[in-house]
Amino acid sequence: MGERPNLAATEIAAAVRAGERRAADVVDEHLAVIRERDGEIHAFLTLMDEHARSAAEGIDRRVAAGEDPGPLAGVPVALKDNLCTRGVPTTCSSRILEHWRPPYDATVVSRLVAAGAVPIGKTNLDEFAMGSSTENSAFGPTRNPHDTGRVPGGSSGGSAAAVAAGFAPLGLGSDTGGSIRQPAGLCGVVGVKPTYGMVSRYGLVAFASSLDQIGPLAPTVADAAALLEVIAGHDPLDSTSIPGPAPALRASLDQGVDGLRVGVITELLGEGIAPDVRARVEAAADALAAAGAKVEEASVPAVGFGLSAYYLIAPAEASSNLARYDGVRYGLRVEAPTTGAMNVATRTAGFGPEVKRRIMMGSFVLSSGYYDAYYGKAQKVRTLIIRDFAAAYETFDLLVCPTTPTTAFPLGAKVSDPLAMYLSDVCTIPSNLSGDPAISVPFGRGDDGLPVGVQVLAPALGEAPMFRAAAVLEHAMAGAAGEGPSR
Amino acid sequence: MGAMGGRISRDDVAYVAGLARLELSEDELELFTGQLAAVLDHAADVEALDTEGVVPTAHPLPLVNVLRDDVVRPGLDRDEILGAAPAVEEQRFRVPPVLGELP
Numbered sequence A: 001m002g003e004r005p006n007l008a009a010t011e012i013a014a015a016v017r018a019g020e021r022r023a024a025d026v027v028d029e030h031l032a033v034i035r036e037r038d039g040e041i042h043a044f045l046t047l048m049d050e051h052a053r054s055a056a057e058g059i060d061r062r063v064a065a066g067e068d069p070g071p072l073a074g075v076p077v078a079l080k081d082n083l084c085t086r087g088v089p090t091t092c093s094s095r096i097l098e099h100w101r102p103p104y105d106a107t108v109v110s111r112l113v114a115a116g117a118v119p120i121g122k123t124n125l126d127e128f129a130m131g132s133s134t135e136n137s138a139f140g141p142t143r144n145p146h147d148t149g150r151v152p153g154g155s156s157g158g159s160a161a162a163v164a165a166g167f168a169p170l171g172l173g174s175d176t177g178g179s180i181r182q183p184a185g186l187c188g189v190v191g192v193k194p195t196y197g198m199v200s201r202y203g204l205v206a207f208a209s210s211l212d213q214i215g216p217l218a219p220t221v222a223d224a225a226a227l228l229e230v231i232a233g234h235d236p237l238d239s240t241s242i243p244g245p246a247p248a249l250r251a252s253l254d255q256g257v258d259g260l261r262v263g264v265i266t267e268l269l270g271e272g273i274a275p276d277v278r279a280r281v282e283a284a285a286d287a288l289a290a291a292g293a294k295v296e297e298a299s300v301p302a303v304g305f306g307l308s309a310y311y312l313i314a315p316a317e318a319s320s321n322l323a324r325y326d327g328v329r330y331g332l333r334v335e336a337p338t339t340g341a342m343n344v345a346t347r348t349a350g351f352g353p354e355v356k357r358r359i360m361m362g363s364f365v366l367s368s369g370y371y372d373a374y375y376g377k378a379q380k381v382r383t384l385i386i387r388d389f390a391a392a393y394e395t396f397d398l399l400v401c402p403t404t405p406t407t408a409f410p411l412g413a414k415v416s417d418p419l420a421m422y423l424s425d426v427c428t429i430p431s432n433l434s435g436d437p438a439i440s441v442p443f444g445r446g447d448d449g450l451p452v453g454v455q456v457l458a459p460a461l462g463e464a465p466m467f468r469a470a471a472v473l474e475h476a477m478a479g480a481a482g483e484g485p486s487r
Numbered sequence B: 001m002g003a004m005g006g007r008i009s010r011d012d013v014a015y016v017a018g019l020a021r022l023e024l025s026e027d028e029l030e031l032f033t034g035q036l037a038a039v040l041d042h043a044a045d046v047e048a049l050d051t052e053g054v055v056p057t058a059h060p061l062p063l064v065n066v067l068r069d070d071v072v073r074p075g076l077d078r079d080e081i082l083g084a085a086p087a088v089e090e091q092r093f094r095v096p097p098v099l100g101e102l103p
Helices: A009-018 A023-041 A049-062 A107-114 A156-165 A180-185 A221-231 A275-290 A301-324 A339-350 A353-366 A370-397 A418-425 A429-434 A463-483 B010-019 B026-048 B080-083
Strands: A044-047 A076-080 A117-122 A170-174 A190-193 A214-218 A261-265 A296-299 A400-402 A436-445 A449-459
Touching: A009 A044, A009 A049, A009 A221, A023 A044, A023 A049, A044 A156, A044 A400, A049 A117, A076 A156, A107 A117, A107 A418, A117 A156, A156 A170, A156 A180, A156 A214, A156 A301, A170 A221, A170 A296, A170 B010, A180 A190, A180 A429, A180 A436, A180 A449, A190 A275, A214 A221, A261 A275, A261 A370, A275 A400, A275 A429, A275 A449, A275 A463, A296 A418, A301 A353, A301 A370, A301 A418, A301 A429, A301 B026, A353 B010, A353 B026, A370 A429, A400 A463, A418 B026, A429 B026, A429 B080, A436 A463, A449 A463, B010 B026
Parallel strands: A076 A117, A076 A170, A261 A296, A261 A400
Antiparallel strands: A044 A117, A170 A214, A190 A214, A190 A436, A400 A449, A436 A449
């Protein structure tokens, strides 16, 4: 992995604001790295090189004029291609939106630009964010920068790979069942799913609206915190946005975990979790204890049923959300003699197999006669998961578990077995069902030498202590390796 | 199919594909029936949980009736919106006949 323009996002921003580096040079350096290696990785679907250069020159002019372009001045950001960018293709990795250019920017994009960040390109994902390997893309898979024979995880695999490969210091993803944290874990970067409602979903193409949340991917915990501070906070354009300002995270980042009560979720350390992953989670628990946290086993019994509830609830919401792709107002149209036939021809040609499977699963569990048995039951299980987390948080401030059951798996290993693919989200899904925040931090490597992620979970709006614990783990790894945090 | 008894059948999948406005080939019907059945079989483990009297959760936030001030704001640009449409006539989205076949 070596030769990258290897400064942290916050260091780049400080240098640009001080006039010590030109934003245009920062962008050019990153574009050079992308051109050199993205043919192999395929993290990007669309490069915004012209936009990025012109935005960077604007930032340099503002610095020269004595203005402050903002906390992320000149920092390139890789955007998952389900985040709307005005006039720039936003495909969701789907044929049905292949040529669509949104008429507006997502709120997170506007906020990034207002903070001086520079969108540098749109990254690959599983079609409509449905998948765990970025292989369900109509435009070909992304490869893991640590081993190009392996998947980067998904669905935000393009953004995770872009950050891991040094194509961009920061990335944005979306997380419906683990789609930020799982690829972060498999690519060895930090990934955050904030509290549901903390980050506006305006301009995020909807998959499962009660679960979707946008969040950061970054090489370090501090950079992830800086990015979240910029994108979080109430947005009147999203009715599910939590009232209130963005949390201050960086100010308390180095305050440690002394005295915090941390529970290791026993239900997510047993069957199905690889021994080398389990060993890293235990090492993380030891590191937190060494830093003064009170670490014990925690039981959250219903999390074991999260996967089942999720694969009933998420497809149900998806089947409703994806009904809008009808060939009428935007996107693909396959002509046919009547509107009904045109709808069918368009959807049949435009959606890939995983999207079709989920739409059908959702339509089935919502259909007359099955609604109570499947969707209704799953919603009650969701309540039980929320209750069990609430009970655990009476005893603990934070919880710890693996991000993924294994390290990155080979391309093609799970494509023909959807259930096996779904099982790779078993540790991340519960946080989406509860709406609580979670962060994945790289914490060493598995027996195969590939990155292992450890998750820290917190109750709703508990981002500040969650980031502190993540920083302690990052620091422990840096100490163990005798070097800075792996970028 | 009782609670989550019997398996999803090929006919169920064909019926659902119609509801979802998707056309499946014979091979796809076969493949998807098996794959959906496997996922539903796995999901049947939730039957073991006692959910008697448990209130269903549709959404993680307790927000209801989120309102904003009733003030005029700029909307999206009409030409830009229509420019993204597959077919347009007289500043409207143009579609094939909704009922029946072409005259």
